[in-house]
Amino acid sequence: xxxxxxxxxxxxxxxxxxxxxxxxxxxxxxxxxxxxxxxxxxxxxxxxxxxxxxxxxxxxxxxxxxxxxxxxxxxxxxxxxxxxxxxxxxxxxxxxxxxxxxxxxxxxxxxxxxxxxxxxxxxxxxxxxxxxxxxxxxxxxxxxxxxxxxxxxxxxxxxxxxxxxxxxxxxxxxxxxxxxxxxxxxxxxxxxxxxxxxxxxxxxxxxxxxxxxxxxxxxxxxxxxxxxxxxxxxxxxxxxxxxxxxxxxxxxxxxxxxxxxxxxxxxxxxxxxxxxxxxxxxxxxxxxxxxxxxxxxxx
Ligand code: NAD
Numbered sequence: 001x002x003x004x005x006x007x008x009x010x011x012x013x014x015x016x017x018x019x020x021x022x023x024x025x026x027x028x029x030x031x032x033x034x035x036x037x038x039x040x041x042x043x044x045x046x047x048x049x050x051x052x053x054x055x056x057x058x059x060x061x062x063x064x065x066x067x068x069x070x071x072x073x074x075x076x077x078x079x080x081x082x083x084x085x086x087x088x089x090x091x092x093x094x095x096x097x098x099x100x101x102x103x104x105x106x107x108x109x110x111x112x113x114x115x116x117x118x119x120x121x122x123x124x125x126x127x128x129x130x131x132x133x134x135x136x137x138x139x140x141x142x143x144x145x146x147x148x149x150x151x152x153x154x155x156x157x158x159x160x161x162x163x164x165x166x167x168x169x170x171x172x173x174x175x176x177x178x179x180x181x182x183x184x185x186x187x188x189x190x191x192x193x194x195x196x197x198x199x200x201x202x203x204x205x206x207x208x209x210x211x212x213x214x215x216x217x218x219x220x221x222x223x224x225x226x227x228x229x230x231x232x233x234x235x236x237x238x239x240x241x242x243x244x245x246x247x248x249x250x251x252x253x254x255x256x257x258x259x260x261x262x263x264x265x266x267x268x269x270x271x272x273x274x275x276x277x278x279x280x281x282x283x284x285x286x287x288x289x290x291x292x293x294x295x296x297x298x299x
Contacts (some may be wrong), residue, residue: 004058007062013091015124028048028055051074093171117165119135121173130152134157137160178268178284184212228285239280240283
């Protein structure tokens with residue numbers, strides 16, 4: 001059993017922390033939202049009065065927060081209270097620069113602290129079912145210590161490289177996802193205009209060179225893949241607001257690093273329009289309706 005502190009008990013952090021309790025760990029949590037704290041208490045966590053109080057006895061500290069500014073603010077609050085030689089793991093999706101800054105803040109303490117950026121893919125379903133994929137950045141020693149704990153919340157844990165590499169992998173992957181979803185959606189819209197049935201296009205493309213996850217697992221039109229959100233009124237799944245967040249992070253990183261990502265930029269713009277039309281809470285595959293010119297009304 002390990003003493004673990006968990007700060008940020010929202011849609012993702014709540015069920016992730018609950019899975020650590022189920023695995024037999026002693027988990028102390030904190031969240032600004034009283035409702036999240038109540039749910040976490042019901043899931044078997046102890047709730048502290050502040051983030052700093054939550055970490056005092058922890059060997060491992062996990063944060064799962066909305067954005068880089070929240071992570072840097074919470075890490076600033078907790079670092080004076082963490083035990084020497086403890087391991088800090090940030091599982092939030094944040095910008096690479098803030099992730100590297102968080103690692104540096106931990107290192108500057110000169111108290112033997114280890115740190116890891118370990119964002120996830122798999123959404124709320126993956127958080128509840130402990131089937132997340134973790135992509136981690138940081139020293140090997142930090143990864144080796146984190147791996148058994150992360151494995152209780154996910155099915156795959158990949159060490160991507162040094163500080164910030166986990167966040168880099170996450171935004172590169174999600175940039176592929178945003179672009180590929182738009183590509184698949186455009187193909188269905190064009191196919192419709194050309195009199196092609198959804199099933200015919202699916203049967204061909206899913207076994208041809210157009211095959212990809214956005215088509216075969218998450219098909220944006222109802223019918224061919226019964227489990228995709230298209231068959232459920234485009235309820236998320238993965239909300240368009242989160243896709244836009246990740247595409248913006250990819251564009252920030254592209255600008256900062258000088259990478260050329262014209263399709264990533266176009267995807268960010270299209271998802272900004274889709275979100276701006278009131279579809280932040282829809283599944284991101286709903287962009288097919290927006291491209292069809294129906295302003296996102298599900299067919
Ligand atoms: P959420 O808004 O449900 O949860 C965030 C929690 O952080 C909230 O409960 C909020 O009260 C808490 N919080 C904010 N500031 C705090 C502070 N200073 N101290 C303590 N608690 C604080 O968000 P979520 O869906 O759980 O996402 C968390 C992270 O995971 C985000 O970075 C998101 O991009 C990433 N992510 C989400 C999904 C998803 O499908 N929801 C998938 C992959 C990654």
